[in-house]
Structures are given as structure tokens and as C-alpha cells.
Amino acid sequence: MTATISNRRRGDVQRWSRTLIPTAREAPADATTISHRLLVRAGYIRALGAGIYDYLPLAHRVIRKVADIVRQEMNAAGASELLLPALLPIELYKETKRDVDYGPLLFRVEDRKSAIAALGPTHEEPITELMRAAVTSYKALPLNLYQIQTKFRDEARPRAGLLRCREFLMKDAYSFHMHVEGAGGLNEAYDAMYRAYTNVFTRCGLDFTAVEAESGPIGGSASHEFMVNADSGEDTILRCPESGYAANVEKCETGERPRGAFTEPPTGDLAEVHTPGMPTIDEVGKFMKVKPDRMLKTIVFQDASDAAPDAPARWIVAVVRGDHDVNEGKVKTLSGATKVALADPAAAKAAGFAVGYVSPRVVSAVPNTLLLIDADASHGGFWASGADKPDHHVKHFNWRREVGSALDDAGRVRVGDLRNAIVGDPSPRAPGATLVAQRGIEVGHIFKLGDKYSQAMGFLIPDETQQRRPVIMGCYGIGVSRTMAACVEQRHDDAGIRWPAPLAPYHVEIVLMKPEDEQHMSVATTLADALADAGIDVLIDDRPERPGVKFNDADLIGLPIRLTIGAKALEQGGIEAKRRDDSGKGEIVPTDKVVAWCVEQLG
């Protein structure tokens, strides 16, 4: 006897009557999202609590297929799979202060000795703890380690079925390096992960977009999100149709926008208006009869660089149009500070800011203040603004008259890009092109971590020159269970799910019109066997149900191919074959050609 190692996978064959697929005509009333409703109705998942789900056999098979593709691509990219605990001593998180930073999002459990453990929301700490003990030489690097594991996050508001859960399945990978550039460096691993992720989602049969996301501590394009394109997605991304540039709203740059000259004449005398108890732009605008796009929104930040803790606070005041959103990252960039944060309201008040009613005039009124003006807010014409005293606003704000010569001092006033990009903004990469919006669901995220965790946890090893240096890390996540739901959001119709072949729980459903007919059953099992030999997974609907029920359920669970075995087709020496994506009854395919037909359709 010879042992063989086969790389040829034989398909699975299962009978509907022998597994658990509890389909339902109606979805539970509390399921509102499409993927949630369809996955429950089609018997894939059941809710057990808020953001907690049972994965029934069909769902488990889909999950496994996603995971297998992820594994293959990760392994091909040189990563190694391991498995870390989900139950983690809270002390680990104290080392990085994430027990506080992560806050209530971190699930905590108490053991019999009253010790607190965390249920891992992500595994930077345990992997760094492992590496710190196991790797003591730069010669052991680079390394890329990953796991596919259940994660726990005590979400403030779990919602949308599998899209935002408290317990979910995630692939998380961590890479370790002594340097960023060059062979064996972080950038090399990051690029490899970018390619692997592109391969994964392509192989899953998903329509997706890789977008630039908020930069990590290393700067540059240090983070990408992989978004499944779906109109029902929660996230908005912006894309330049010309250059292919795409980014999320937090990150998206804009092309040069026209700016004001600060020489435009006033529109009238400065007029103060009493606006009691109106904290929002909308309310004030309605009260004063001024549209938000004619108001200046003035937000106080402080330079949070930890360079000189005793130095007097340095204030950064950002001004954007009332209908725009200020972007903290852009405030940081334009100010040149290494770190900025929203000003502490009490400290800002003490320094002389009328928080909530600030106007750009404070650049002269409060020492150590840098004024940043978004291009769209720098124009002339009518403006309303805060009045620098509580419960008051002013009309006819004029830049030159109100702010004066400070406008000409680049050390005190700068104009630039300060707000989130919006649809119609000029593209930053193609002159003349404008940004378009697109909805998506984030299913992957790759990130250059740098030395944040290795520093915090003391993971330093000597390099070639015997200098102890913190290890540089990258982290790379894929939401496995979320990918399943995102796929349903993207691929469904009124009748049910439409799985792409690579993720379908089974590739082919054989519908028996008369399961009690022995000849029909024999045709079905012979056919299923032949399909399995070709590597195809087969579900046989052998239930004694009426045809309508079975056809509707077939559409609902969404397998790519339906083969119907009934007297009519058999008399013609064939089987009725239909793709899920096609309407109608399908075509009669000669019985001996069915396997080849299926293989061809499944591509």
C-alpha cells in the first residue's frame, strides 16, 4: 500500500433532510438589514442575544470557505498560522494602557479568584507578549503570524446582524521587523499583505475597492481599508474616476480649491445677535435665518505633542464652513504639530475662548493661538460667526476688518485643506476630475503599527550593531463573518441570496420533484457522486415538500446552480439545469453532460 497525499478535494454531498436548514417565509421583526433578514430566513444564522449569533451548517460552510481562501493566501504570502487564547489576563492590556483606552469596548470576565480577564478584541498584546519571550535575535525576523479566531467587543450598539457584532470571527495577522524599508522590512510585508488581500477578495468573487485610510504613526499611505461595494454599506468612500484614487472620508485629500484674498469688502456693519441656548449650527442658522454654508464653524484644538509638558498650551483654532466637517488629521498636517486634540473645554474657557461661540478674532485675543482657515471658509461675502461671548453670534463677519494684519503672518494664520472631502471636490490626483461617492462595508484593514506595542511592552532586541531597538510591527485584519454578510448585501435579489461560487456553502442543489421515486433518487445520488468527484459540493433537496416550496427555498439559500430531477426532463434523457442568476426554468442538459455543464458554469 502506498500512502498518497492528494491535493484534489472531493466535494461534499449532503441531504437537506439530514442537516439543519430552517428556512422561514418571514424574517424576525427585529431584523432590518438585508443580509440579516436573508441569512435568518434562509436558515444560515439565528440571533442568540444582542450581537451574538448561532452559525448553522450552511453559514459554517460559507465561513469555512472564506477562511480557507484567507489561509491559502496568507500562507502563500509567507505567513504562519497559530492560535492565541481568546481569554486574556487583563494585566496584558494594562501594559499598553488599552484597558483604559479601549474602555468599555473591552469585554471583561471575573474568575473564581476575582481576577479579571479580558476577552480579546484584537491580539496585539498577546502576540507581542509571545514574541517578546520567544524571539531574542534579529536573525529570527521578519515574521508574519496570523490566526483565525473569535473576537469580542462590547459594542455600544450592536446592529445590522453580522455586520456589527459583539462576537465575530476575524483573521488577524501581525508582522515583525527590525526596519521599515528594504528586504525583510515592514513595507515589504505590508505590500505583500496588500496583494494577498486583493487576491483574497478577488477569489471570494466580491466587488471591492481598496481605499487609503487614516495614516498610522509612520505616515504616508500607511493604512488601507478593503471595502465591499454595496449601496447599503455604512461607510462612505470617495473615489476619483480618472486616476483610481480612493480613500475613506477621514483620509481623503482634495485637489487645490480656490481661496479668498482677504481683500473683499464687508457686506455690512458687524451686527451682534442674541442666540440663547443654541449649541448647534443648524439651530443658530435657523434662528438667525442664515444658511449653514454662510456660517463659520470655529473649533478649538490644542497642540498635544508631548515634547514639553510644562510649556504653555499652544492653541490651534480651525475654521471651516458651517456645512462642512473639520478633519483632525488635516488640522494636524496644516498646523505642523505632531499631535493635536480637541481642546479641553474647561482649559479653553480659562484661556479666554468662549467655547461654542468662538470667532476667528481670537487669534489676536488669546496668546499662543494659530488660526487655520479652510479654503472654502476664506472667501469674502456674507459670513455669520460666533461673537466670542456666550449666547451671541455676529453677522457680516469680514476677514480683513475682523482679523486684520494677522492674516498676513504665516506664523499666525494659514489657509489650506482642513475639512473632510465631499462629493464634487476636485480630485487630488487628476486635474479637472471630481470626486464621486460610493458606499461600502469594511471587510479588511491593513496597518503599519510601528513600535507602539513593542515600546509599551518592552519588545526590544539587538540589531546587527548590537543596539537594542524596538521591533517594528504591522497588523492586518479580515472580518471573516462580516465578509459573509457583506457578500449577501452585495449579491441578492428579491428571492434570496446569490452566492458567488467560491463562497457558496454548496455549489449545486439537486431538487428532487419526487424524492419517494426510487429511480429519481437513484439518478440524484449517482449524479451527486459524479459531481463530488469533480470537486463540487452538492446539496440534495430530498424533502417531501411541494415544488413551489422547494424552488422558493432554492432561490432563498442561493446556491449557484440548481438541478431539477423530474419526470418530464428524465423522459427527454436529461436534467433541468439552471443558474441562480438566470430567471425562468433553465435548460434541459443530457444526464451524461451535467457534470461538465456544472464545472463550466462554476468556472
Place this chain on the structure above:
RNA sequence: CGGGGUGUAGCGCAGCUUGGUUAGCGCGUUUGACUGGGGGUCAAAAGGUCGGCGGUUCGAAUCCGCCCACCCCGACCA
């Protein structure tokens, strides 16, 4: 965490305002018959701590109080 809402059979709902037979209806389930290519028809049946605890009352699904769970909008979301 703020605002709104819902808990009655596996699922979808009515009943509650105005307390009073044995708590109903549709779907589903079980049994039988007929039927047999897109959720069929008839007959019979099973299935309920009315979210929980306490209170008011002769009597509570219904009124009152406290608690719990879940959903939606917002805040939040490495």
C-alpha cells in the same frame, strides 16, 4: 450614553385604552385524505411561566411600581 419603540405559541401579529368565560388569528408543526413544476385543498390535533418580580383587586395579558431583554435613530466604532 441621549432620544424613540417593542416584549403574548417556532415566525408574523390581534387582544391591553374601559380588569371578568377555557387568551385568539395567519404561517409553520403533527396525523389522515386528496393533490402534485413556483409556498395547494379539506379534516383533525398538538403547542402559551402573556419578558421577570412585586403591588392594587373578589379577580390582572390588561391598572401601578421596579427590574430585565431586544430593536431603531444619534453619539461611538483599533
